[in-house]
Amino acid sequence: MTADTLLPALTEAARHAAHPAHRAAATPCPCGAEDAVLADRDDGTVVRHGDVVAKAHAQDTDPAALARRLSVAASLPGVLLPPLDRIPVDLLGRRVTLWPYGGPVDPETPEAAPWEAAGTLLARLHLAPAPDGLPPMRGPDKALRAIARLRAAGPHPAAAPVLRAWAALPGWARAEAPMPDVTTLCHGDLHLGQLVRRPAPDGPWFLIDVDDLGVGEAAWDLARPAAWYACGLLPSDEWLRFLTAYRAAGGPAVPAAGDPWPALDVVARALTVQTAALAVVKSAAADRPLDEVQRAVVDACDRMSSTPPELTRGFAT
Incomplete structure (x- = not known):
């Protein structure tokens, strides 16, 4: 699997999470938000669409351990950013999680x-x-x-x-x-x-x-x-x-x-x-x-x- 196949599928997952009724990948998204690649590394590929972030975890990620970690994040909403779903999904052989978007630390200040x-x-x-x-x-x-x-x-x-x-x-x-x-x-x-x-x-x-x-x-x-x-x-x-x-x-x-x-x-x-x-x-x-x-x-x-x-x-x- 290459970035050429993963990135479009991951972007569509983020779009669908943001707009569950909108399934046509080839048509413009109804919200007009731009898609953005936030990270693309071996240990994780992350894309954003509007207020939703989709992350494809490393290929060797243990799905059961990841699910337990997601459960912890969901249980500590004032400390860890809660996921949109506690259960990771499989996408082209990678475990994918969905999150609300948060603004990062500004490295320029x-x-x-x-x-x-x-x-x-x-x-x-x-x-x-x-x-x-x-x-x-x-x-x-x-x-x-x-x-x-x-x-x-x-x-x-x-x-x-x-x-x-x-x-x-x-x-x-x-x-x-x-x-x-x-x-x-x-x-x-x-x-x-x-x-x-x-x-x-x-x-x-x-x-x-x-x-x-x-x-x-x-x-x-x-x-x-x-x-x-x-x-x-x-x-x-x-x-x-x-x-x-x-x-x-x-x-x-x-x-x-x-x-x-x-x-x-x-x-x-x-x-x-x-x-x-x-x-x-x-x-x-x-x-x-x-x-x-x-x-x-x-x-x-x-x-x-x-x-x-x-x-x-x-x-x-």
Whole structure:
């Protein structure tokens, strides 16, 4: 199956969800809304028609696990964007889910990034009871897949420090052992791209993307901003806005006061390794040197491999 076949079928699914009585794909839609491709990657293709978004999930998606994750999203409407239907449908061999449209974070105005909303929503998610039968959150699995892609990409001068930093992580962070916590409800892939406002442009914020949702180590959901901060890529005021909001909402991943880093160091290292591995893969595929940000995360891996865990001030220097 190619994008030439998937995209038209996915667009028609979004159109039909928006207008169930309108089935003629070749005729103009009665609402006049434009169709838009929001993402087209191996791990998900997303299209929008008007107020409806249709997502084709990765080909290896477990339909039963996805259905359980959709049920969680439907049960936490003030935290996760609720799906239009709890049951994924099959479309050309891909599992497809339907969602209301929400306005994303504007990358052109970083000063307006919703760090407080991200911290508050994340804390509320972590405090919600996890239903029985929910699979583990997939954060460590994604890090493992990034390392597998790095190894498959062949020799690269920046690969060695990344692999050394990976080898120094505890087994659970490398998806080789159970996570220390297997009961907390986690997002699994938290970053600012996982927040939308509904209704756009000034409605409340919601978390989106349930593909990695599950039970596990709550600290993993703070790992990406913690890693950016530790690598010197996220200003301290933005990191503190996020951390303060998370703590104020009762988030359980870090102590309510004092130094949070002992709880965050391992997961921040794991996300730094994951980010660096993907940076090297992209650099090799494009046959170009690492850019400044990519070099920063690889350099952080080099420092991490010679520094014991549980730092108190990050690993930017």
